[in-house]
Amino acid sequence: MIPPDASPDGRSAVRAATAAPQARACEGKRPDGRARRLRADGKPSPPPVFIGGEIYRHSSYGTRHPLSIPRVSTAIDLCRAMGWLDGAVYCDGPMASAAELARFHDPAFIDAVWAAEAAQRVDPVTSARFNLGRIDNPIFPEMYRRPATSAGAALLAADRLAEGPGVVYSPASGTHHARRDRASGFCYFNAPVLGILRLLDHGFRRVLYVDIDAHHGDGVEEAFAGDGRVLTISVHEANRWPFTGTVEDRAGGTARNLPVPQGFNDTEMAYVMENAVLPLGRTFAPEVLVIQSGADALAEDPLSRLELSNHALWDAVRGLIPLAPRVLVVGGGGYNPWTVGRCWAGIWAILSGHDPCEAPTPEAEDVLRALTWHRAAGRNPPDHWFTTFADTPRPGPVRDAVRAVVEEVLR
Ligand SMILES: [Zn+2]
Numbered sequence: 001m002i003p004p005d006a007s008p009d010g011r012s013a014v015r016a017a018t019a020a021p022q023a024r025a026c027e028g029k030r031p032d033g034r035a036r037r038l039r040a041d042g043k044p045s046p047p048p049v050f051i052g053g054e055i056y057r058h059s060s061y062g063t064r065h066p067l068s069i070p071r072v073s074t075a076i077d078l079c080r081a082m083g084w085l086d087g088a089v090y091c092d093g094p095m096a097s098a099a100e101l102a103r104f105h106d107p108a109f110i111d112a113v114w115a116a117e118a119a120q121r122v123d124p125v126t127s128a129r130f131n132l133g134r135i136d137n138p139i140f141p142e143m144y145r146r147p148a149t150s151a152g153a154a155l156l157a158a159d160r161l162a163e164g165p166g167v168v169y170s171p172a173s174g175t176h177h178a179r180r181d182r183a184s185g186f187c188y189f190n191a192p193v194l195g196i197l198r199l200l201d202h203g204f205r206r207v208l209y210v211d212i213d214a215h216h217g218d219g220v221e222e223a224f225a226g227d228g229r230v231l232t233i234s235v236h237e238a239n240r241w242p243f244t245g246t247v248e249d250r251a252g253g254t255a256r257n258l259p260v261p262q263g264f265n266d267t268e269m270a271y272v273m274e275n276a277v278l279p280l281g282r283t284f285a286p287e288v289l290v291i292q293s294g295a296d297a298l299a300e301d302p303l304s305r306l307e308l309s310n311h312a313l314w315d316a317v318r319g320l321i322p323l324a325p326r327v328l329v330v331g332g333g334g335y336n337p338w339t340v341g342r343c344w345a346g347i348w349a350i351l352s353g354h355d356p357c358e359a360p361t362p363e364a365e366d367v368l369r370a371l372t373w374h375r376a377a378g379r380n381p382p383d384h385w386f387t388t389f390a391d392t393p394r395p396g397p398v399r400d401a402v403r404a405v406v407e408e409v410l411r
Contacts, residue, residue: 045325048167048351049160050085051093051153052076056172059142066303066335067186069373072172074341075348078389081363082345084354093153093170095145096194100155103201104193104223106181113188117144130182137183147188150175154195157328161288162202165325167351171344174292174332176217177242184219185242192292192330193223196230199288205229208286208323210277211236212316213294213332214304216245216257220292225251231284233277235260235269237297237304247408256280258405262305264297265396269312273319276406281323289324291317294332295343299394302375303335309391310343314356317347337371337378338385346389357390 057073079085101110112130116122120141122133133139150172157168176192177185196207209224211217211234224230231254234245238259245257258272281289293313297306321327329347334340345364346356360368368386372378384391 046164046166047089048169048348049157050076050079050090050348050352051156051168051170051173052090053092053149053153053172055142055146055149059140059146061140061186062138063374065138065186069335069337069340070371071334071337071340071344072331074337074367074371075171075344077367078341078345078360078364079348081361081367082349082354082358083361084345084349084352089352091156093149093156093172095149096152096155096189101148101151101189101194103197104180105178105189109181110189113147113183114144117142132183132188134183136186137188143188147175147178147191150191151189151194154191154328154330155198158195158198158202161199161326161328162204167321167327167329169329169348169351171293171329171331171347173328173330174213174294175219176211176213176292176294176332177215177219179219179222185215187219190219190223192217192220192290195328195330196220196224196290200229204287206285206287207231207290208281208284208288209233209290209292210281210320211292211294211332212297212313213292214296214301214306215240215294215333216242216259217292218242218244221245221249221251221255221257224254227254230254231256231280231286233280234258235272235277237262237264237306240304247405256409258409260306260405261399261401262307263396264306264308264402265394266309266312266315267395268398268402269308270315271398271402272406273316276409277316278319278323279410281320286324288326288328289320291320291327291329292332293317293329293344293347295334295340296332298334298336298339298343298391300339300377300391301334301336302377303333307394307396309394310339310346310356311390311393313343314346314350318350321351337373338368338381339391341368341371342385342389342391349389360387360389 173191175187178187
């Protein structure tokens with residue numbers, strides 16, 4: 001078998017892709033002169049960096065899979081159509097090499113993913129061993145290159161943050177379920193874990209990971225269980241796949257979990273952030289903050305029963321950013337093409353000093369109108385999916401179940 005380093009695009013291509021030119025492309029200065037946030041020493045932070053990639057536009061997990069929809073490319077297209085994303089702050093993520101993936105993943109697993117991509121099939125033994133070729137982690141044409149590129153983006157982000165304070169956004173790098181030796185929950189390689197490991201390798205000793213995806217950030221929690229350098233905090237729907245992340249689960253002291261009930265509303269999210277996540281984060285005093293901003297807790301997402309508007313996720317990101325001088329924001333879940341695209345474009349607006357409540361320009365509206373979705377809700381989409389970024393807020397009462405989780409997690 002050809003080893004992964006000689007695979008799809010070739011090892012030299014991978015090395016070239018991780019080399020300086022792309023890093024330089026991320027370091028441009030903001031041309032509009034808009035005020036940047038100041039660092040603790042009073043110097044301006046560099047402009048935030050957006051790491052994307054074209055592989056997400058042209059790849060799909062298959063027509064019936066929840067990830068049949070374009071997400072990262074939609075966010076990029078929307079940001080460009082709004083004038084929020086000039087070339088100076090944008091770069092394509094490089095593909096991680098097999099050696100880089102092996103910083104976390106079992107080489108036999110890396111090899112298996114690559115071989116499955118090359119052959120476009122997997123034998124039953126390999127399928128069972130690595131959880132590949134199953135309904136959630138299917139065989140598809142870019143099944144190695146795409147997650148390896150998401151991982152490469154997280155590594156590039158970590159390298160950028162090692163150079164100095166700042167903010168990096170990589171919406172493709174939220175693959176929080178992948179394990180050392182198996183795929184899980186649409187995730188083949190764990191980009192957040194690889195990014196955090198790279199941060200630790202750069203010498204950082206306090207990395208806070210906050211996961212606001214509707215699903216428990218199980219792969220990241222497990223990877224750093226017992227490692228006092230990393231605190232993982234996950235807010236997710238209770239009693240939903242992967243059915244882990246109970247409030248009692250603390251991974252030996254390095255995790256905090258906030259499982260929240262169905263119908264979770266904006267007021268409850270604000271309550272959880274103010275009373276649990278932010279105080280826990282401040283106490284930890286991170287050098288680097290990693291936010292997993294999955295968009296599947298939104299009310300119009302098909303894969304959860306949480307009922308947030310995108311204001312709740314945007315406010316969470318706004319509240320978290322001051323916790324550390326270095327911030328990496330990654331994506332995650334999000335399975336309604338309109339809600340995930342609008343939400344993730346809005347996150348970039350916040351990170352880059354724009355207003356996510358601006359109305360879409362005609363060009364941005366064209367991006368939204370061009371999306372299609374095979375689910376029933378996609379046959380007759382409501383107009384606000386085309387004509388707004390911001391949802392109508394979804395406030396509500398703070399229920400006893402939410403208060404109880406907050407009380408328990410602080411105990
Ligand atoms: Zn999710």
